Amino acid sequence: MAGKALLDIKGVETYYGNIRALNGVDVSVDEGEIVALIGANGAGKSTLMMTIFGTPRARSGSIVFNGTDITQMPTHEIARLRIAQSPEGRRIFPRMTVMENLQMGASLDNLKYYDEDVEKVFHLFPRLKERIGQRGGTLSGGEQQMLSIGRALMARPKLLLLDEPSLGLAPLIVKQIFDAIRELNRTQGLTVFLVEQNAFGALKLATRGYVMVNGNVTMSGSGAELLANPEIRAAYLEGGRH
Amino acid sequence: MSLQTSTQPTSPVQQALREALIAGVVSFGLFFFFIGLKTDQNIRNELVLVTRWGLLTTVVVLTMIVRFLYVAYAVPFLARQKIADAVTGLLPDSTGTKFFRVPFFIGSLALAAVLIVFGSAIVAWTGPNIGAYVTLIRAFAIIYAVAAVMFYGRAFIGRNFASIGIVSLILYPILVVVILALLAWSNGSANITSAAFQGSLKWVDNFGIQILIYVMLAWGLNIVVGLAGLLDLGYVAFYAVGAYSYALLGTHFGLSFWILLPMAGILAAFWGVMLGFPVLRLRGDYLAIVTLAFGEIIRLVLINWREVTNGSAGISGVPKVSFFGWFTFNVSDPNYISKVFDIPQSGAYYKIFLYYLILALALLTAFVTIRLRRMPVGRAWEALREDEIACRSLGINTTSTKLTAFAIGAMFGGFAGSFFAARQGFVSPESFVFLESAIILAIVVLGGMGSLVGIAIAALVMVGGTEALREMEFLKSFFGQDFTPELYRMLLFGMAMVVVMLWKPRGFASSREPTAFLRERKAVSGSFTKEGHG
Numbered sequence: 001m002a003g004k005a006l007l008d009i010k011g012v013e014t015y016y017g018n019i020r021a022l023n024g025v026d027v028s029v030d031e032g033e034i035v036a037l038i039g040a041n042g043a044g045k046s047t048l049m050m051t052i053f054g055t056p057r058a059r060s061g062s063i064v065f066n067g068t069d070i071t072q073m074p075t076h077e078i079a080r081l082r083i084a085q086s087p088e089g090r091r092i093f094p095r096m097t098v099m100e101n102l103q104m105g106a107s108l109d110n111l112k113y114y115d116e117d118v119e120k121v122f123h124l125f126p127r128l129k130e131r132i133g134q135r136g137g138t139l140s141g142g143e144q145q146m147l148s149i150g151r152a153l154m155a156r157p158k159l160l161l162l163d164e165p166s167l168g169l170a171p172l173i174v175k176q177i178f179d180a181i182r183e184l185n186r187t188q189g190l191t192v193f194l195v196e197q198n199a200f201g202a203l204k205l206a207t208r209g210y211v212m213v214n215g216n217v218t219m220s221g222s223g224a225e226l227l228a229n230p231e232i233r234a235a236y237l238e239g240g241r242h
Numbered sequence: 243m244s245l246q247t248s249t250q251p252t253s254p255v256q257q258a259l260r261e262a263l264i265a266g267v268v269s270f271g272l273f274f275f276f277i278g279l280k281t282d283q284n285i286r287n288e289l290v291l292v293t294r295w296g297l298l299t300t301v302v303v304l305t306m307i308v309r310f311l312y313v314a315y316a317v318p319f320l321a322r323q324k325i326a327d328a329v330t331g332l333l334p335d336s337t338g339t340k341f342f343r344v345p346f347f348i349g350s351l352a353l354a355a356v357l358i359v360f361g362s363a364i365v366a367w368t369g370p371n372i373g374a375y376v377t378l379i380r381a382f383a384i385i386y387a388v389a390a391v392m393f394y395g396r397a398f399i400g401r402n403f404a405s406i407g408i409v410s411l412i413l414y415p416i417l418v419v420v421i422l423a424l425l426a427w428s429n430g431s432a433n434i435t436s437a438a439f440q441g442s443l444k445w446v447d448n449f450g451i452q453i454l455i456y457v458m459l460a461w462g463l464n465i466v467v468g469l470a471g472l473l474d475l476g477y478v479a480f481y482a483v484g485a486y487s488y489a490l491l492g493t494h495f496g497l498s499f500w501i502l503l504p505m506a507g508i509l510a511a512f513w514g515v516m517l518g519f520p521v522l523r524l525r526g527d528y529l530a531i532v533t534l535a536f537g538e539i540i541r542l543v544l545i546n547w548r549e550v551t552n553g554s555a556g557i558s559g560v561p562k563v564s565f566f567g568w569f570t571f572n573v574s575d576p577n578y579i580s581k582v583f584d585i586p587q588s589g590a591y592y593k594i595f596l597y598y599l600i601l602a603l604a605l606l607t608a609f610v611t612i613r614l615r616r617m618p619v620g621r622a623w624e625a626l627r628e629d630e631i632a633c634r635s636l637g638i639n640t641t642s643t644k645l646t647a648f649a650i651g652a653m654f655g656g657f658a659g660s661f662f663a664a665r666q667g668f669v670s671p672e673s674f675v676f677l678e679s680a681i682i683l684a685i686v687v688l689g690g691m692g693s694l695v696g697i698a699i700a701a702l703v704m705v706g707g708t709e710a711l712r713e714m715e716f717l718k719s720f721f722g723q724d725f726t727p728e729l730y731r732m733l734l735f736g737m738a739m740v741v742v743m744l745w746k747p748r749g750f751a752s753s754r755e756p757t758a759f760l761r762e763r764k765a766v767s768g769s770f771t772k773e774g775h776g
Contacts, residue, residue, distance in 0.1 A: 053634075053635055055631070055634070074639075075634040075635060076634050076637050076638055076639045076640065077637075079634070079635055079636060079637030079638075080637045084635075084636075085635045087631065087632060087635060091629050091631060091632035092629075092632070093624070093625050093628035093629055093632065094628060095624070095627075095628055095754050096621075096624060096625065096628060096754075096756075097756045099756070100621060100624075100756060100757060103621060104621060104622075104625050104633075104636055104638075105636055107618055107621070107622065107636060107637065107638060108636075108637045110618060111618075133756065135754075151636070155636065155637065
């Protein structure tokens with residue numbers, strides 16, 4: 001555990017109406033780490049992701065980012081603290097071009113660093129440069145995921161939240177994307193908090209990992225530890241590994 | 243193909259006959275009550291049933307003929323011509339060159355010229371009934387000639403569409419007056435100038451100004467609906483706010499149009515924000531219902547708040563616009579235009595002036611829309627239309643983004659409203675019914691949401707088409723003397739909508755223009771950095 005906690009989630013409970021989705025979750029992400037959150041469908045992983053961004057809001061508990069309590073902050077102000085997100089289902093702007101999508105990512109600084117940052121994104125994902133004038137909706141799934149991450153990076157984030165970046169993608173593309181995340185972390189020291197169903201890939205990539213079951217964090221440890229854990233192997237890796 | 247060998251192959255004509263029969267039966271069933279029967283009041287105020295079998299027969303037979311021609315000839319023809327001209331989007335070259343030939347073009351020009359010069363003589367000789375056909379043939383000849391010119395110059399027009407459009411809009415009143423002067427001269431009229439100006443009233447006012455008002459309203463609504471994706475069914479409310487602002491402040495305080503125009507815009511924008519606040523969380527159909535209600539509330543307030551708005555009777559005597567105080571268009575004023583320039587009196591000067599005014603206002607709307615789309619706020623609108631959650635997680639304040647869209651859209655509605663009040667000289671709640679909102683929205687949707695050119699074309703077709711119905715006197719010889727074509731404008735509107743939605747489901751101009759290009763990235767992004775957004 002190097003550095004101080006950049007994101008500190010304590011006892012967060014989130015409800016959809018009367019249904020409790022998160023049941024007092026404690027997660028912390030330190031600066032410079034890649035932290036993976038794994039779990040089955042409906043465990044509450046994406047809910048935690050969205051709760052960090054304030055939609056839905058945590059009913060109790062606290063979320064502190066970089067010393068600021070963001071539990072009750074409006075979503076766009078949370079984003080302005082330099083937390084960027086590649087949301088579940090990518091959510092790129094389908095009728096806007098790749099370039100316009102990237103510009104939207106850079107709106108926090110009014111495109112001040114646009115030229116510089118867009119080159120970095122193209123260096124990371126050369127495929128996007130070929131597609132620059134194409135509309136987002138016409139990209140392939142992998143390219144859309146790259147665009148979604150690229151758009152998040154344009155905001156110069158301190159913390160990057162990735163919700164299932166491997167969803168519905170071919171293994172080769174998943175590898176490319178995971179490699180890109182690793183490179184970002186290594187070369188720029190970017191802190192990444194990753195939600196994944198692809199437990200094997202995610203834990204191999206991550207410094208630390210959390211396991212979530214039914215709205216509770218049941219286990220945590222370093223990526224290697226969790227990978228070696230027989231319970232996790234049984235629940236998420238064997239049989240589930242494609 | 244092999245599946246069909248067992249059945250007897252039918253020729254298109256056979257099939258067309260069968261389909262025509264079916265169409266006849268269907269249209270008979272549809273129109274029996276609508277057209278065949280009509281309730282009326284007789285002299286003793288009793289309700290009587292009037293039968294209109296002749297009209298019903300005409301409609302049914304026409305339907306059958308059209309269906310027959312469509313299935314027998316048009317469908318095979320279209321199937322042969324399936325490959326459209328991909329570059330221009332116009333007719334395929336082969337069809338076009340068959341249809342537009344130089345001899346035909348010269349012939350149509352000659353025919354138009356002959357009918358223009360001798361038109362009145364022919365009408366005087368044949369009587370008004372056949373004379374109506376003369377006008378129709380003349381119109382067709384002119385349309386053919388213009389279409390031929392457009393066909394031959396299609397590459398050039400495609401390249402410079404916007405500038406050609408603006409130039410022809412600027413020249414339009416001048417052309418109308420010159421052509422009418424030529425007509426008056428050919429008719430041997432005594433006072434050519436006054437006849438030309440008087441005749442231009444219809445073309446400049448009913449067509450030009452009317453269409454441009456709708457173009458401007460649709461462009462204004464386009465900001466809300468087309469760019470920000472907020473379905474607004476109550477846009478006419480802002481039009482009403484603008485009109486009443488000018489009418490009330492102008493009549494009570496005698497303020498000039500040039501002061502009240504921006505004020506009307508600001509007031510309308512204020513109401514836009516007022517509407518925006520409660521509906522911030524709504525989207526799509528829910529938003530549509532609330533905005534619809536808002537439009538009705540404004541109209542009902544205008545009807546019922548008699549002390550201020552004079553209720554349904556409306557406000558009359560709304561002051562005219564002056565030419566920046568230099569000269570006016572009131573005959574009694576000392577600086578009336580014909581006194582200043584020493585020219586004969588005519589109401590047409592005011593209409594021509596108003597034409598240029600609304601043209602300027604519409605172009606301002608377009609200019610602002612184009613500029614805003616390339617600025618952070620415009621991009622935020624479009625992103626909001628695409629995905630609100632993604633927008634928020636990128637740090638965009640969706641509240642203020644929505645409110646600016648409502649406010650700026652409403653502002654242009656307010657400008658158009660105050661212009662409307664100045665043009666009519668009279669405002670009443672009747673001008674601001676839901677149907678107006680529906681028409682404006684229909685124009686935006688038909689034009690292709692977000693596309694300025696598409697919307698302008700849609701307004702031209704929809705509003706111009708319904709106005710043109712008034713000119714179709716020859717239809718009376720088909721449907722009988724008591725047939726009033728303009729009553730069918732909503733039918734035309736509906737039919738046009740169905741046809742456009744079948745052929746171009748995303749509107750006339752369905753492709754969205756990107757706002758950023760790689761080759762001019764430096765220039766574009768340089769201009770972005772100056773604009774704040776929050």
